Amino acid sequence: xxxxxxxxxxxxxxxxxxxxxxxxxxxxxxxxxxxxxxxxxxxxxxxxxxxxxxxxxxxxxxxxxxxxxxxxxxxxxxxxxxxxxxxxxxxxxxxxxxxxxxxxxxxxxxxxxxxxxxxxxxxxxxxxxxxxxxxxxxxxxxxxxxxx
Numbered sequence: 001x002x003x004x005x006x007x008x009x010x011x012x013x014x015x016x017x018x019x020x021x022x023x024x025x026x027x028x029x030x031x032x033x034x035x036x037x038x039x040x041x042x043x044x045x046x047x048x049x050x051x052x053x054x055x056x057x058x059x060x061x062x063x064x065x066x067x068x069x070x071x072x073x074x075x076x077x078x079x080x081x082x083x084x085x086x087x088x089x090x091x092x093x094x095x096x097x098x099x100x101x102x103x104x105x106x107x108x109x110x111x112x113x114x115x116x117x118x119x120x121x122x123x124x125x126x127x128x129x130x131x132x133x134x135x136x137x138x139x140x141x142x143x144x145x146x147x148x
Contacts, residue, residue, distance in 0.1 A: 030137040034129075038139045039079060040071040043103065051105035051118035065107050065116035068141050072127055073101040083131035093140055094131055099124040099147045 036058055046053035060066040072079055078100070081087070087094035102125055105118040126145040130138030 028132075028135050028137075030132060031135040034136050034138065035076065038070060038072055039074070039076070040103070041073050041075055043071075043073045043101070050103065051120045052116065055105055055116060055118055061114055061116040064112040065114060067107045067112060068104065070102050070104045070139055070141060072139070073103070079127075079129075079136055080134070082127060082129055083134050083136055087129075090128055090143070092130070093128050093138075093143070095143075095145060096127045096129075098126075100127050102127065104141075 037060065040054060044050065044054055054071065055061050055066065055069060060069055078086070078098075082094050082096045086098065087096050089095075101122070103120055103122045105120060108117045108119055124147045126147070128140040128143035128145060129136045130140065
């Protein structure tokens with residue numbers, strides 16, 4: 001086998017592995033939506049306008065301003081682990097065993113119409129998430145479990 005044939009075989013194996021059911025998160029749109037809405041790692045830098053900028057960039061300000069959203073500053077692997085050994089049952093949800101750094105963005109003022117302005121609160125806390133087939137698909141904004 002020539003070296004070029006070996007490289008082609010390797011690429012073909014990678015493609016087949018990627019297309020196998022359950023081999024990636026690409027076939028789980030709820031997980032992809034969860035990542036878009038709730039994961040920012042490493043924490044983006046917007047020079048004092050973190051929430052306003054990231055909420056807009058992630059599509060959470062159209063057509064109306066989302067009133068509250070939390071971003072988890074952890075890797076996909078760390079967050080996904082909460083659905084397994086890195087978490088414990090909490091009703092129908094899962095609570096992380098380790099605290100995560102998170103930033104909560106809360107809408108300022110009473111109107112949910114753009115332009116949207118948010119206040120930022122950054123703190124470490126245990127996250128509470130909903131899982132589906134081992135994948136995070138829901139962040140429970142109402143459950144704040146602090147480390148103190």
